[in-house]
Amino acid sequence: MADIFYDKQCDLSSLENLTLAVVGYGNQGRAHALNLKDSGLNVITGTRAGSKSCQQAKDDGMPFFEIPEAAARADLIAVLLPDEQMPRVVSKEILPNAKKGTAFVFAHGFAVHHKTISLPTDSDIILVAPTGPGRQLRSLYQEGLGLPALIAVEQDASGMAWQRCLSYAHGIGATRAGAIKTSFQEETVTDLFCEQAVLCGGLPELIKASFDTLVSQGYQSELAYISCLKEVKLIADLLFQQGIDGMRAAISNTAKYGSALAGPQIINSNTREQLARVLKRIETGDFAKDFIEDSSHGNPTIKELMKTERHSRIAKVGRELKENLIF
Numbered sequence: 001m002a003d004i005f006y007d008k009q010c011d012l013s014s015l016e017n018l019t020l021a022v023v024g025y026g027n028q029g030r031a032h033a034l035n036l037k038d039s040g041l042n043v044i045t046g047t048r049a050g051s052k053s054c055q056q057a058k059d060d061g062m063p064f065f066e067i068p069e070a071a072a073r074a075d076l077i078a079v080l081l082p083d084e085q086m087p088r089v090v091s092k093e094i095l096p097n098a099k100k101g102t103a104f105v106f107a108h109g110f111a112v113h114h115k116t117i118s119l120p121t122d123s124d125i126i127l128v129a130p131t132g133p134g135r136q137l138r139s140l141y142q143e144g145l146g147l148p149a150l151i152a153v154e155q156d157a158s159g160m161a162w163q164r165c166l167s168y169a170h171g172i173g174a175t176r177a178g179a180i181k182t183s184f185q186e187e188t189v190t191d192l193f194c195e196q197a198v199l200c201g202g203l204p205e206l207i208k209a210s211f212d213t214l215v216s217q218g219y220q221s222e223l224a225y226i227s228c229l230k231e232v233k234l235i236a237d238l239l240f241q242q243g244i245d246g247m248r249a250a251i252s253n254t255a256k257y258g259s260a261l262a263g264p265q266i267i268n269s270n271t272r273e274q275l276a277r278v279l280k281r282i283e284t285g286d287f288a289k290d291f292i293e294d295s296s297h298g299n300p301t302i303k304e305l306m307k308t309e310r311h312s313r314i315a316k317v318g319r320e321l322k323e324n325l326i327f
C-alpha cells in the first residue's frame with residue numbers, strides 16, 4: 001500500500017510564520033490561495049497587473065501584487081502557472097526577486113522533472129498535486145471535505161521540506177481525503193501518460209471513431225452522439241464510485257456479454273504496443289521537448305487540433321443537441 005497521510009498526521013505549524021505567495025491565480029491558484037487563507041495561513045498572490053486573474057484576486061479580497069513583488073515578499077512560492085510559461089516567468093520575474101532560501105511548491109512535476117526551470121540549491125522543492133481541478137478542490141474544502149493530492153519532495157534544503165509539504169497539503173484540505181507520497185518523476189509520468197492515453201487522448205478518439213462508424217452507416221447522428229458521448233458520464237460515474245468490476249456488475253447482461261467480446265478486439269495487442277510507445281516518449285523526455293518547442297512557436301499543434309474539433313461533425317451535432325434537448 002502507498003504511503004498516505006491524513007489530517008491527524010500533520011498540522012500547519014511549519015508554515016504558520018511564513019508568507020506564502022501563490023503565483024498564478026487561475027484554475028489551481030485561486031483554489032490553493034483561498035483554501036490556504038481560510039486555513040488561517042498568511043497568503044498573498046502574484047499576478048500580471050491588469051489581467052483577469054488580478055481582477056479575480058481583487059474581487060476575492062486577496063492581497064495581490066505583481067509577480068516580482070510577490071516573489072520578493074514570500075518565504076514560500078507556489079508556482080501555479082501554465083507549465084510551458086514557467087521557464088520564462090520563473091527565470092525573469094521570480095528568481096531575480098526571491099529571497100535566499102525561499103521554498104517552492106508545484107501542483108504538477110513537469111517543469112522540475114523535465115528541468116525546464118532551474119531552482120537554487122538552497123530552496124525546498126515541494127510537490128502538492130491535487131487529483132482534480134481547482135473548482136473541485138475549493139468546493140470540497142468549503143463542504144468540510146478534501147480532494148486527494150500527490151505529494152513529493154525533490155529537494156530538502158531546510159530539513160523541513162516534508163513538514164512544509166504536509167502542512168501545505170493540510171492547508172489546501174488534501175489531507176482530509178489523503179495525500180499520497182510519490183516523486184516528481186512518478187507524478188509527472190503517470191499524469192502525462194494518463195491524460196494522453198485515456199482522459200484527453202484515447203477516450204475522445206474512441207468516442208469520435210465510434211460516432212463516425214455509426215453515422216457513416218446511416219444511423220442518426222443525434223442518437224450516435226447520445227450513445228457514444230453523453231452516456232460516457234453514466235459509466236464514468238460508476239467507474240469512479242465502484243471501479244471496473246463494480247461497473248460491470250451494475251450493467252445489463254447484454255452489455256456485459258457484448259463488452260466481453262468487443263473490448264479486447266478494440267484494445268488489442270497493437271493498442272497495447274502503442275500505449276507502451278506513448279509511455280516511452282514521455283519517459284525519455286521527447287514529449288516534453290516537443291511540447292515546449294511547439295509552445296515556443298505559438299502552439300500550432302494545439303491551434304490545429306482546436307480548429308479541427310470545432311468544425312467536426314460531432315461538435316456540430318453536440319451544439320445542435322444542446323439547443324434542442326434538456327439533457
Ligand SMILES: NC(=O)c1ccc[n+]([C@@H]2O[C@H](COP(=O)([O-])OP(=O)(O)OC[C@H]3O[C@@H](n4cnc5c(N)ncnc54)[C@H](OP(=O)(O)O)[C@@H]3O)[C@@H](O)[C@H]2O)c1
Pocket residue numbers: 023024025026027028029047048051052053054079080081082083085089107108129130131132133134
Ligand atoms: N487545471 C488542473 O486541473 C490542474 C490539476 C492539477 C495540477 N495542475 C497544475 O497546476 C499548475 C497551474 O495550472 P492551471 O490549470 O491552474 O493554470 P491556469 O488555469 O491556466 O492559470 C494560469 C494562471 O497563470 C497566469 N499566467 C499565464 N501565463 C502567464 C504569464 N506568461 N505570466 C504571468 N502569469 C501568467 C494566468 O493569469 P492571466 O489572467 O494573467 O492570464 C493564470 O492566473 C500547472 O502546473 C498544472 O499542470 C492543474
